[in-house]
Amino acid sequence: MTKIAVFGAGTWGIALARLLAANGRDVTVWSAIPAELKSLSTTHRHPNLPGMELPAAMHYTADIAEACTGRDILLFAVPSPFVRATAKKAAPHIPEGQLIVDVAKGVEDKTLMTMSEIIEDELAKAGRKARVVALSGPTHAEEVARDMPTAIVAASADEDAAKAVQKVFTTPTFRVYTNDDRRGTELGGAVKNVIALAVGIALGLGYGDNAKAALITRGNAELSRLGIAMGCKAETFAGLSGMGDLIVTCTSMHSRNLHAGMLIGRGKSVEEAKTEVGQVVEGINALPAACRLAKQYKVEMPIVQAVEAILDGKLEARSALMALMGRSLKRE
Template sequence: MAKVAVIGAGSWGTALAIVLADNQHDVRLWGRREEQIKEINEQKTNKKYLPDIKLPDNITGYTNLEEAVSQVETVLLVVPTKAIRETVQQLITVLKQPVTMVHASKGIEPGSHKRISEMIEEECLQSHQLKDVVVLSGPSHAEEVSLRQPTTVTVSSKKQEASEAAQDLFMNQHFRVYTNQDLIGVEIGGALKNIIALVCGLTSGLGLGDNTKAAIMTRGLAEITRLGVKLGADPLTFAGLSGLGDLIVTCTSVHSRNWRAGHMIGKGQSLDEVLEKMGMVVEGIRTTKAAHELAQELNVEMPITAALHAVLFDGIHPRDAAEELMGRVRKHEVEEFQIY
């Protein structure tokens, strides 16, 4: 039995806490709101995020961060990308022992264009509390994980032994975990699929059908791979769980907040209206800005990302952006990537 602190008591953090609790670990679920943590401890529910789900008894809620991470071996970060740096800064002030940090967030930081593992490492440079960083990614909606429906994910780290330790920590008969040594590819695939999901939702909101969705997903995967390979990723990673798998589930499911946000934009709602109605972080919006900046910096062609950026941040009408995409100069479909 391991002691694990889950930092972030939203839907995904709670679902992963359930997985860990099912594996008989001592799970400490940290959140900011006293009312929510009281509900978790007294009623064993988290109704705002996972209605009708009963939490295992070995999940204990905390609002005190120092108490939550006391004597733990692993810290699982499940907070929005924009909160990663602040959260890690807070953690290193209260941690009294070295820990492995596993993150299950998906995004790229605008401005710095850092992946989440890079952000964590950067914030821990002057401390001795970080043993390893592991990323957990793949096609996994919290709603289905909490119902213990069959789910497969990938873990990756710079050290294979850290990946395997995380694999052992999470894996059970409902939650199958694979390892992948391509840390860059796993993080990039998980982050950029949210962009493509936004576009799939947007085209659906415009009244476009399955042909369009298939086109966006297929050419979107080409964009993700193109940028990933430029950053040093293995192109084969994008045919796996954290690439194609995550892309499929995020672009086609009613659970996908990125798809829902895109659909609302396609229906004519403004970005501000959408964010207010969603009430939750839509990672793809921030990632679109970062990926567009990075593509320009590296001279990588990402027309779908550029079109979404124009809609979100430049006031271009979604239908005009779609027509511009379809009117691009003719291309060859199959692209070559430098594998070796």
């Protein structure tokens, strides 16, 4: 039986843990918060995933050494701001050549590393190497938890590692594709959250479907330009982890980034919006890195820069979005 440890007891980690356990995998969930583990182990439910029941066979631990020992796969599902700290804590206990899957989405502001690169960086400091695969795509936890049809991408330059993840994670309702563009896959998962903030702001201002479609489409153009400049493959951004993830994050009311943007568009401060959403808003965390990458690679990203101006209080939301409409005319 395939043994998997899931780091993180948030909605995405627990939705995947349930999916894996329900399909015959031996699953252990690790969390740094003992109260989370106690609640999950006694109620077999997650407060933010109504209607989902966790298999009784799942295990729980607050001991990271135990979580790392004897596992076929380690699944990193902590929010992006905590990936480095978790990887650092786990690194001394991770065996050489371990297969690791990361599902957190973001780019670290200080280093401009993706989440997989952060994990590799912390392992290197501990003198270890691992096979790290990014698993990303249009995947709301609320739907995966209810076994609704979903498609996702396992990305790694190591084809055997990507195929191993594909085999373990695929179920009748969860279809996994592979590609070899891990950086492009992760970049799509991070920057799409910033575009979703822009869409949410537009909706909060009362704009309609035309504006939404324009921001999604032109947002994908910005993402593609940046990715190609960084050496990623253009086709990645037309696929599940690019346009697919962008569509679901910019159109679904499950989306925390869309929700936060709508609140900001209605006049809430960034902190008020974060508090009301009640969960990590990854687009706010990814924004500084996206802006720095655009500057470093000399890529024009007006939507991302407009979101930055709004969140920094440099421009009122309506003025910033209308400024996008007033830019010089050009060929698509």
